[in-house]
Amino acid sequence: MSEATPGAAATPRRGRGRRPADQVRAEILTAAGNLLLAQGMAGFTIEKVAAEAGASRMTIYKWWPSRGALALDGYFTVVGPALAFPDTGDIIVDLTDQLTAFVRLMRDTPAGRVISQLIAQAQTDPDLATAYRERYSGPRRALAVEALTRAVARGQLRADIDPESVVDQLWGACYHRLLLPDQPLTEDFARTLIDNLIRGLR
Amino acid sequence: MSEATPGAAATPRRGRGRRPADQVRAEILTAAGNLLLAQGMAGFTIEKVAAEAGASRMTIYKWWPSRGALALDGYFTVVGPALAFPDTGDIIVDLTDQLTAFVRLMRDTPAGRVISQLIAQAQTDPDLATAYRERYSGPRRALAVEALTRAVARGQLRADIDPESVVDQLWGACYHRLLLPDQPLTEDFARTLIDNLIRGLR
Incomplete structure (x- = not known):
């Protein structure tokens, strides 16, 4: 899902009820890390991470001050186990x-x-x-x-x-x-x- | 001298008679290294180096295959003595x-x-x-x-x-x-x- 599909955030890939904040955070980080590894910084947007994690952009901006900060936290999360x-x-x-x-x-x-x-x-x-x-x-x-x-x-x-x-x-x-x-x-x-x-x- | 002054190449800073190829080459390298250190790659052009060294762009293209090659040879020349x-x-x-x-x-x-x-x-x-x-x-x-x-x-x-x-x-x-x-x-x-x-x- 990309910025070109504006309905994405309203219809997240996986429908879920209200999730605990820790779980939302973990899913955002995993989505961010996977997106970064798949597309590099060139293809990395807050919108795509939000759509993939079924979270709102507002939630992401509440926890991460910038696109770079989200990308690096995601990277650390995803490569962490291998390292x-x-x-x-x-x-x-x-x-x-x-x-x-x-x-x-x-x-x-x-x-x-x-x-x-x-x-x-x-x-x-x-x-x-x-x-x-x-x-x-x-x-x-x-x-x-x-x-x-x-x-x-x-x-x-x-x-x-x-x-x-x-x-x-x-x-x-x-x-x-x-x-x-x-x-x-x-x-x-x-x-x-x-x-x-x-x-x-x- | 920059690309914005098209007369530059025709009126090189230092007028000289015909110089030996080795000397021209050395002066191009010094001009390239100094320009790179002063302006970084963003401000580095073959035109500026040619004007500064009193050489033609054709001469430079004869000896160096690319702008990057000239920049790196110039860098090596200028920092070499310090290293x-x-x-x-x-x-x-x-x-x-x-x-x-x-x-x-x-x-x-x-x-x-x-x-x-x-x-x-x-x-x-x-x-x-x-x-x-x-x-x-x-x-x-x-x-x-x-x-x-x-x-x-x-x-x-x-x-x-x-x-x-x-x-x-x-x-x-x-x-x-x-x-x-x-x-x-x-x-x-x-x-x-x-x-x-x-x-x-x-």
Whole structure:
């Protein structure tokens, strides 16, 4: 359903009685994430999300300040499960699982193209840049820093490391190959990044 | 001089006799790099470069296949000296010098904004992406890989390292903070990146 079918909002795809707010919110987020992955920011409109989730535009505007904010929250919701941070107690296993899953998501699904275009647009759209930081990259960074901090507490990593810099050397290095594909983005590359950092180059 | 002054190409700023091709080429590259840094891709035209360098558009089209190719070659020419790769014989000193110079260039000059916008545009412009890779990121990667390979030959780094992955964990990590400024891009950050890799996190 699109803006070209004005009756859409009045006749939502799935008729339902009054749903709890949490459920409406969850359905909006899923609809937003799926729409973003299917059509990129170019095809992403509040109207389409509203129609798909059987919610009103007013409800969406009440909860999200902008189209970009809704898109990023939706993206986080939909890719979140694929990017879950395991906690097996072994930081090398956990980093390897997470980073190779991230590489597969970027390389083998529409998420790679979508996220590249979001980062590109954020360079000239300050509102989108803020939404990206507050609703996607900030929370994802926090999950990684948490995992690294747990590993420090368990004595698996040195106590004086700067976890934020490690995020840039693992996920940031992958984003670098995603955006500038001089060299391929592969699971082996992800494993090498971890090995370089854990063992050191000397 | 701009497209709005059609007489510009006929009355170049600096009148000169016939110059050797190498000199014309060098002056075109300098004019292109300076125009790109001053105005970004939005203000970058072959006409302006031709007028500034006192060359004809035909000459420029003979040597460069596209506006993007000229812009990237010009950028490489103008920022090259600031990004020279020293070879003191000590890889840690050399990496630190180069990476902190790169951070200063990105953070303190228009180069940071210009390169962000080039990377952004390359996401939806395949010709610009090719020009970026062939004329900027590829050659810069090669310089770094060369320096790392020299360090391996001198026994300063392990013989089994993958130099390409190290490029992504040093310069790529800086690009990550440039494009997604969740955390600040500083000289201390650059030093931490090197230290993480050289010593290892364990």
